[in-house]
Amino acid sequence: MKPTRVDRILDDWAAVANAARRPATPPRPVAVRTGFPMATLAGATAIVLAVAVAGVWLGRPTSDASVGSSPSVAPQPTSSTLTAAASPEPTTAPTTAPSTAPSTQPTPSPTPRPTIGPCGLQSLAAHITLWEGAAGSRIAHVQLTVVRGGPCEVATMPTPQLVDRHGVVLIQGTRPPAGPDIKMASGDVASTLVEVGDYCGPTPSFPLSVAFVFGDGVRIVATPVSANDTTVPPCNSSPGTPGTIDMHPWAR
Amino acid sequence: MAIAESTEIAYERAYEVHWTDVFRFALAWTNDWTAAQDLAQDAYLRLWNHRARVDWTRPVLPWLLVTTRRLATDRFRTLSRRLLSPTHAETVDADPALRSRWLDVSAAMGQLSTLERTALVMTALEGATYEEAGQILGTTAGALRAAVSRARTKLEAAS
Numbered sequence: 001m002k003p004t005r006v007d008r009i010l011d012d013w014a015a016v017a018n019a020a021r022r023p024a025t026p027p028r029p030v031a032v033r034t035g036f037p038m039a040t041l042a043g044a045t046a047i048v049l050a051v052a053v054a055g056v057w058l059g060r061p062t063s064d065a066s067v068g069s070s071p072s073v074a075p076q077p078t079s080s081t082l083t084a085a086a087s088p089e090p091t092t093a094p095t096t097a098p099s100t101a102p103s104t105q106p107t108p109s110p111t112p113r114p115t116i117g118p119c120g121l122q123s124l125a126a127h128i129t130l131w132e133g134a135a136g137s138r139i140a141h142v143q144l145t146v147v148r149g150g151p152c153e154v155a156t157m158p159t160p161q162l163v164d165r166h167g168v169v170l171i172q173g174t175r176p177p178a179g180p181d182i183k184m185a186s187g188d189v190a191s192t193l194v195e196v197g198d199y200c201g202p203t204p205s206f207p208l209s210v211a212f213v214f215g216d217g218v219r220i221v222a223t224p225v226s227a228n229d230t231t232v233p234p235c236n237s238s239p240g241t242p243g244t245i246d247m248h249p250w251a252r
Numbered sequence: 253m254a255i256a257e258s259t260e261i262a263y264e265r266a267y268e269v270h271w272t273d274v275f276r277f278a279l280a281w282t283n284d285w286t287a288a289q290d291l292a293q294d295a296y297l298r299l300w301n302h303r304a305r306v307d308w309t310r311p312v313l314p315w316l317l318v319t320t321r322r323l324a325t326d327r328f329r330t331l332s333r334r335l336l337s338p339t340h341a342e343t344v345d346a347d348p349a350l351r352s353r354w355l356d357v358s359a360a361m362g363q364l365s366t367l368e369r370t371a372l373v374m375t376a377l378e379g380a381t382y383e384e385a386g387q388i389l390g391t392t393a394g395a396l397r398a399a400v401s402r403a404r405t406k407l408e409a410a411s
Contacts, residue, residue, distance in 0.1 A: 006376075006407045012357040014377050017276045019350055020289070026267035027297045129297055130290030141294075145301070189301065225293065 023226055029125045029145055116154050116218055123149035123186075126222035128209060131231040137197030137244075138233045140210050142222050143189050144250060150186035155179070156249035158212035158220075162196050162233070164205040167221055171199060171233075171243035175215075182250050190250040198243040200235035208232060210245075262308040267296055270313050273378070277317050277388075280373035281324050283361050285354065295320040317388045363410055368403035371396045 003011070116124065125147045132139040146152050157179040162171035182190055194210045207224035208231060214220075225231070233243060274295055278288035298319050299306065306312065361369050367389065374385040375396070382393035382400075389396065 004408065005410075006404050009357055009360045009407055010372070010376055012353055013361060013373065016350060016354045016357060017279050018272070019347070020272065020275050020279075020285075022267075022271040022275070023293065026264055026271075026300070027293045028300050029297065127297070129294045130287075132290075133286065143297075187301075225290070 023228075027226070029127045029143075029147065029223065116152060116214060119146065119149045119152040121218055121220070123147065123152055124154070124220060126212070126220050128222050128225040131225055131229070137195050138231055140194040140196065140222075140225075142192050142194055142210060144184075144191070144220075145189045146184045146186050148186065150184065150188075152184045153181040154184060154190070154250060155214050156182050156251070157247070158214045160194050160245045160247040161211040161213060162199065162243065162245050163209055163211045163221060165207055165209075165224070166205055167211065168205075169211070170201060170204055170208070171196060171245045173245040173247070176247070178215075179249050182252065184252070188252060190252050192248050192250050194245065194247040196233040196243065196245045198235060198237050198241055199233040200237055200239050200241045200243065204232060206230045206232075210247075212247075259303050259308065262312075263296075263300060263303055266299065266312045266316070270316055271296070273313055274316050274320055276373070276378070277370070278320050278324065280361075280370040281321060281366055283358050283369060285358075287324075291320050291324055294323050298323070314388060318390075321389065360407060360410060363406050364403050365399070367391070367396075368399045368406070371399040372403040375400055 123146055124144060126142055126144045129141045129143055132141065144154065155178075157176040159175045160173040161169045163169055184190060196210070207227060207229035209222050209224045211219055211221040235241070271292060275288055275292040278291035278295075279285065282288050282291065295316050299312070299316060306315065364372070370389060371385055374380040374388070375382060380388070382396045386393045386396050
């Protein structure tokens, strides 16, 4: 019997669908890589020293802001200008300090408040579940999972970054307004969407991912959607134009 | 430890055995190559996250397909306002012939609603009964029969 048009379409559909290649390994959430953007011992040492100096200079012990303590005091940066510097420099100070806090080098990252706690950073794993194409941009679906320990309280609005496979920042976001914390128990999953556009730099080292810098400098780098992923936001401007990156608050 | 290892083996086996089924289901649902690949991976991530609660003695494919459908529904509800047309032209690997073929067939299948397209593929290609497909798609066998009939009519009528 002569195949109908429907049969032909279905045959074609099946033939094309069968050509899909399964990724070699099944997906699993991978432990979160953490570290400061510069990822160097010198950078870490400088940050620690800067925090210590700032604490002494402001006349209060730095131990007040230890990770894991209750986030009872909302951060209020002493500077109104936030730059897009990639490396955190702890120049802001707790709001209860004198109003003469240094503000010549404001940065988007540091605040005195611990933004992940009481669980440790090792309790959290972030991964990109998919990249979505959108109008001139790409949208990363990201999940944050409490993989062990808990409970965790996580600031819902960290500063997003687009990073390459080595964690090098390609697009730096600006710090969003402070939002409420999200409370997560062990096994809970929070999700967000990160929209990235206008990457007009050189060809990056794939796969790309997104990182989240919390107010106290803690940084979580999400696992890429796959090891061979080559998603990159399209450049809609001239070369060298800074890209854009924005995120929704973490939500369960 | 033994349970964890056996669960891991079961998960990997489910990936090897059913990934193509999940991808084809996602492709039928979305008519978008990239989205289907992403959905299949996301469905397996969900399976991994739920592996401790999954009854591995029972077939896992229905769970994967229902999860894929729910993920697709949630995803498009969230992003529908920001999405442009599907990106299949740039993603069907690097085979020009395959890409061309996919463009033709996806254009034809794009005339159908999501339910019509998925119901047609599941029953005509995957060999599912209307009852089985109805359980996956969250609707009745009668509704699927009607959807498949509409799908065939639309495809036959298209020039």
